[in-house]
Amino acid sequence: MANPTKIAFLDLVTPHQELQEELLAVVKKAFSNAGFIGGPMVEDFEKEFAAFCGAKYCVGVNSGTDALRFAFMAAGVQPGDIIVTVPHTFIATTEAISQAGAHIAFVDIHEQTYTMDPAKLREYLETRCEVNAKTGELIERASKRRVVGIVPVHLYGQTADMDPILELANKYKLFVIEDACQAHGAQYFSKKDNTWKLAGSMGMAAAFSFYPGKNLGACGEAGAATTNDPAVAARMKMIRDHGQAKKYYHDIEGYNGRLDSIQAGWLSVKLRHLANWNESRRNHAHRYHELLAEAKDAIVIPVEASWTKGVYHLYVVRVRDREAFQTALAEAGIGTGIHYPIPLHLQKAYENLDYKKGDFPVTERVAAEIVSLPMFPQMTNAQLNEVAKKVKEFACARVSAVR
Numbered sequence: 001m002a003n004p005t006k007i008a009f010l011d012l013v014t015p016h017q018e019l020q021e022e023l024l025a026v027v028k029k030a031f032s033n034a035g036f037i038g039g040p041m042v043e044d045f046e047k048e049f050a051a052f053c054g055a056k057y058c059v060g061v062n063s064g065t066d067a068l069r070f071a072f073m074a075a076g077v078q079p080g081d082i083i084v085t086v087p088h089t090f091i092a093t094t095e096a097i098s099q100a101g102a103h104i105a106f107v108d109i110h111e112q113t114y115t116m117d118p119a120k121l122r123e124y125l126e127t128r129c130e131v132n133a134k135t136g137e138l139i140e141r142a143s144k145r146r147v148v149g150i151v152p153v154h155l156y157g158q159t160a161d162m163d164p165i166l167e168l169a170n171k172y173k174l175f176v177i178e179d180a181c182q183a184h185g186a187q188y189f190s191k192k193d194n195t196w197k198l199a200g201s202m203g204m205a206a207a208f209s210f211y212p213g214k215n216l217g218a219c220g221e222a223g224a225a226t227t228n229d230p231a232v233a234a235r236m237k238m239i240r241d242h243g244q245a246k247k248y249y250h251d252i253e254g255y256n257g258r259l260d261s262i263q264a265g266w267l268s269v270k271l272r273h274l275a276n277w278n279e280s281r282r283n284h285a286h287r288y289h290e291l292l293a294e295a296k297d298a299i300v301i302p303v304e305a306s307w308t309k310g311v312y313h314l315y316v317v318r319v320r321d322r323e324a325f326q327t328a329l330a331e332a333g334i335g336t337g338i339h340y341p342i343p344l345h346l347q348k349a350y351e352n353l354d355y356k357k358g359d360f361p362v363t364e365r366v367a368a369e370i371v372s373l374p375m376f377p378q379m380t381n382a383q384l385n386e387v388a389k390k391v392k393e394f395a396c397a398r399v400s401a402v403r
């Protein structure tokens with residue numbers, strides 16, 4: 001039987017206890033004027049978060065899923081249009097595509113970064129699609145559907161390789177909407193523009209989740225979309241609020257998808273700590289890299305490509321004998337997770353897409369071997385050492401080399 005957990009996979013209690021007074025002050029402020037929906041706390045947070053992401057606008061919504069869905073709708077997606085993404089992500093990415101009325105197409109990930117492989121994207125666009133000479137639209141040959149957009153997912157806190165993705169999008173007139181739900185503050189070095197850019201500032205729009213366990217987490221459900229395009233921002237604001245820009249004047253049907261003002265106030269408090277928390281995560285990741293380097297024949301540690309400065313939402317290693325590995329760590333009282341065990345193209349929910357095992361071999365290999373180790377800003381050196389010690393013990397004794 002597993003020991004009671006000594007090192008949790010994630011500690012959400014400590015940061016909230018540390019910030020308790022400031023967080024409670026937000027509730028008191030909201031109670032003083034009963035401004036629970038909209039108002040200055042939401043507007044202030046939107047300005048602060050847009051600035052943090054290097055984007056012009058931020059639209060607060062009630063989840064990352066809605067941020068994605070509203071961004072697709074604001075981009076003008078029509079029923080049956082294809083949006084291309086990766087099968088190695090949380091299902092919310094593709095739920096939002098379907099809920100916006102679009103059709104999902106997958107391309108595989110890169111073996112080292114676990115994000116969209118631009119070469120696979122190019123292959124899909126160039127061999128499976130063709131440009132209609134009359135309309136200039138990109139059409140998937142087999143289905144005759146219009147391909148309209150690309151969703152790179154900045155998974156585990158590291159951005160996808162955006163330059164080649166944006167170049168392809170530009171060539172084929174596709175929108176790019178970043179799924180930045182795990183990447184608040186992650187950076188990408190654009191060789192093209194010779195500058196570092198922030199997640200959330202590179203596509204037509206980007207989606208962030210503030211689910212409690214994220215790098216910036218609410219105390220409940222919340223999310224936001226960022227964009228540099230005023231028309232897209234205005235459209236997303238309407239969509240989140242029943243299709244109205246003026247009360248009771250509904251230009252379109254929308255959703256009840258607003259961000260609560262108390263959540264916004266809490267997010268503003270936490271946003272002031274985010275840069276430090278991200279720095280702590282990076283330091284912890286580098287410590288793990290050093291400590292686990294000795295076990296590299298048995299454990300594949302995360303690779304940070306030269307073009308990314310990750311914020312380590314998760315620290316994900318690969319091992320062959322995953323079940324035994326997780327059991328050994330659980331017996332030592334160490335929590336772990338798997339993000340995500342079943343690739344989306346093999347999920348029951350997507351049987352109708354007619355993908356099969358073997359279609360995305362990199363995703364399938366990765367999904368069978370990944371394990372997320374404890375990672376949160378408040379981790380101590382002693383905890384990092386202890387996790388690394390147990391990982392190395394297991395690696396030496398039981399795990400055969402991955403490659």
Ligand SMILES: Cc1ncc(COP(=O)(O)O)c(C=O)c1O
Nearest residue numbers: 063064065090092093181209211
């Ligand atoms: C990659 C990714 N996309 C989308 C989402 C959806 O965010 P939310 O849970 O806030 O709806 C998440 C959150 O778990 C995520 O990790």
